[in-house]
Amino acid sequence: xxxxxxxxxxxxxxxxxxxxxxxxxxxxxxxxxxxxxxxxxxxxxxxxxxxxxxxxxxxxxxxxxxxxxxxxxxxxxxxxxxxxxxxxxxxxxxxxxxxxxxxxxxxxxxxxxxxxxxxxxxxxxxxxxxxxxxxxxxxxxxxxxxxxxxxxxxxxxxxxxxxxxxxxxxxxxxxxxxxxxxxxxxxxxxxxxxxxxxxxxxxxxxxxxxxxxxxxxxxxxxxxxxxxxxxxxxxxxxxxxxxxxxxxxxxxxxxxxxxxxxxxxxxxxxxxxxxxxxxxxxxxxxxxxxxxxxxxxxxxxxxxxxxxxxxxxxxxxxxxxxxxxxxxxxxxxxxxxxxxxxxxxxxxxxxxxxxxxxxxxxxxxxxxxxxxxxxxxxxxxxxxxxxxxxxxxxxxxxxxxxx
Numbered sequence: 231x232x233x234x235x236x237x238x239x240x241x242x243x244x245x246x247x248x249x250x251x252x253x254x255x256x257x258x259x260x261x262x263x264x265x266x267x268x269x270x271x272x273x274x275x276x277x278x279x280x281x282x283x284x285x286x287x288x289x290x291x292x293x294x295x296x297x298x299x300x301x302x303x304x305x306x307x308x309x310x311x312x313x314x315x316x317x318x319x320x321x322x323x324x325x326x327x328x329x330x331x332x333x334x335x336x337x338x339x340x341x342x343x344x345x346x347x348x349x350x351x352x353x354x355x356x357x358x359x360x361x362x363x364x365x366x367x368x369x370x371x372x373x374x375x376x377x378x379x380x381x382x383x384x385x386x387x388x389x390x391x392x393x394x395x396x397x398x399x400x401x402x403x404x405x406x407x408x409x410x411x412x413x414x415x416x417x418x419x420x421x422x423x424x425x426x427x428x429x430x431x432x433x434x435x436x437x438x439x440x441x442x443x444x445x446x447x448x449x450x451x452x453x454x455x456x457x458x459x460x461x462x463x464x465x466x467x468x469x470x471x472x473x474x475x476x477x478x479x480x481x482x483x484x485x486x487x488x489x490x491x492x493x494x495x496x497x498x499x500x501x502x503x504x505x506x507x508x509x510x511x512x513x514x515x516x517x518x519x520x521x522x523x524x525x526x527x528x529x530x531x532x533x534x535x536x537x538x539x540x541x542x543x544x545x546x547x548x549x550x551x552x553x554x555x556x557x558x559x560x561x562x563x564x565x566x567x568x569x570x571x572x573x574x575x576x577x578x579x580x581x582x583x584x585x586x587x588x589x590x591x592x593x594x595x596x597x598x599x600x601x602x603x604x605x606x607x608x609x610x611x612x613x614x615x616x617x618x619x620x621x622x623x624x625x626x627x628x629x630x631x632x633x
Contacts, residue, residue, distance in 0.1 A: 233532060237539035241547075247508060251541070252548035254504045259552025259601040260559070265493060266600060267560045267591035271569060276479055278449060279586040281472040282356040283416045286325075286444030287452045290314065290459060290469045295441060301328050301397045305439040307464060314445060317462050320455065321353025324440035326431040330395035332424060334385040341379075343393060343424050345431020345440075354444040357414060357425065363387060364410035370429045374410035376420040387411065393426070399436025406430065415574075415587035447471070495603060506541075553598060563591040 241248045281287045290310070295303035304326070315322045326345035331338055348367040352358045358366040364387045367374055373391055375383075385391060387408055394403040406426060414420055432438060447455035452471035459469040473480060563569065567588050574587045 233536055234539065237536050237543060240536070240540050241543045248544045248547070251504075251508050251544035252551060254508070255545045255548025256551035256555065257548075258500065259549055260556040262493075262601045263552070263556030263597050264559060266597045267563065267593070268569060270594070271563075271589045271591040272573075274449070274592065275573060275586040275589045276476060277472060279416045279418075280476050280479075281447075281449065281452065283360075283414050283419050283586070285472055285475050286323075286354050286442075287447035287449075287472055288445040288456045288459065288469055289442050289472070289475060290445060290463065290467065291442035292466055293468050294466070296468060296470065299327060299441065301326070301435045301437040301441060304437045304441045305443070307467075308439060310463075310467075311443050314443065314459055314462060318445070318455065318458060321350070321446040323347055323350035323354045323444045324428060325442055325444055326428050326435065326437060326440045327442070328395055328397055328431060328435045330393045330434070332383065333392045333394065334383040334389070336384040337382065339379070339383055341422055341424050343395075343426060343431065345426050345428040347428050354446045357412065357419065357423070360412050360414040360419075361410040362413040364408070366410055367425060367427055368409075370427050370433075371406060372409045372427065373406040374412060374425045375408065376412045376414065376423040378420045379422060379424065380408070380411050382421075393424075393430075393434060395434050397435035397437070399434070402434045402436075404430060404434055417587075445469070499607060549602065552601060556597075556601070557593065560591050560593045560597075564593050565590065 292303050292305065297303075305324075311322045311324055314320075324347060328343055328345070330341060330343045332341050332343070333339075346367070348358075348369070351366075361374060362377070364374070373393075375385075375391075380386070383391070385408055387410075389408055391406050391408060392403055393406060394401070396402070412419060412423060414423065428440065445455065445459065452473065456469040456471040463469060567590070569589045569591070570587050573589050
C-alpha cells in the first residue's frame, strides 16, 4: 500500500507529465470508441437500406431467380405468400422486378422497375412513407419515383411516363401518370427507384405471379426468420436474409469491421508508445531522485514497480476521461444524425452502395473492452522500458546524474 500511496503522490506532484499522459490516453480511447461506433453505424446503415428500401428483410424466390433475376424465373406458386404469412405471422408482400426503358417527354432512362401491391408494401418497406410530394400508389396506371430520377427525366407530378419492356409477353409499352416523388435518402432509391402496381408490372411482363416475396423481419433478426421459412418452401425455392443479398458491399462492411478491430489495437500501441516515451523522459529527468530513493534502501524492483504504477495511474485517468467523452459523444450520435452528412457525401461518390443518409451510432458496452487495451498496453510498455532502465541504473551513477 505504501508503494501505491507514493505512486499516487508522484502523479499529483508531477501534474504536467500526468496531464500529458492522460490526454494522450484519453484521445486514443475517445478515437477508438468513436471509430468502433461509426463502423457499427455503417454496417447498420447498409443493412437497413437494403432491408427496408432496396431489397427486403427476407427474400423468398426460386433458386434460379437468385442466379438470374428475370421474370422467366418468377414464382409458380400462387398460395406461397399466404402460407408464409400464416405460418410466421409476419407481413409478406409480392414484388415483380423487371428491366425496362422509361421515357418522359424529354429523356430516356434504363431502369429496373419494381411492381408492388400498394396496400401490402408498408408492412415490409419504408419506401411508402418517404413520399415527399404527391402520394403513394393506389391503383393501376400510376407510378412513384425518386426525386433525383424525376429531375434526370425532367418529369413532374401529374405528367406521364412510358415504360417499355420485352419480357414473357414480348414487346410491351404502358403509359403511367406520376403520382408521387420519393426522398428516401438512400442514393440507389432516389436515383433509380421506380415503383408501379403489380397489376401493371404483370401486364408489361406477362408474368401472372411475382418474381419474389418480401418478408418482414426485425433488424438483425433476418437470418432467424429466413431459417424459419425454409422448411415451408417447396423444392427449388430459397429464403435469403438481406445480408446475403448485398453482394460486394457485405465484404466491404466485414473488412471494415475487421480493420476497426486492428485499428483499435494500433491506436492502443501508438498510445502506449507515447505514454512510454513520456515516462522514459521522466525517468531520465528523475534519475538523481530515483537514485536517492534507492540509496535510502528501496529495492530497484520496487522502484521499477513505482514507475509502472505511475504510468498505470496516469493512463487510467486518461482511460476514464476518454470513456466519459467517448460514450457521451456516442450517446449524442445515437439520437442525432451526426454522421449523416458524411454518409450523404459517400452516397454521392458511390451511389450504388445503398448508403442510408440517416445514421445513428449504437452504444455498446464492449467498446470499453477494446478501449481498455490502451491502459493494459501502456502498463506493459512501462514495465518493459522505463522501469527496466531503473533496474539497470547503478545508484552511484544515478546520484552523480546531471541530466
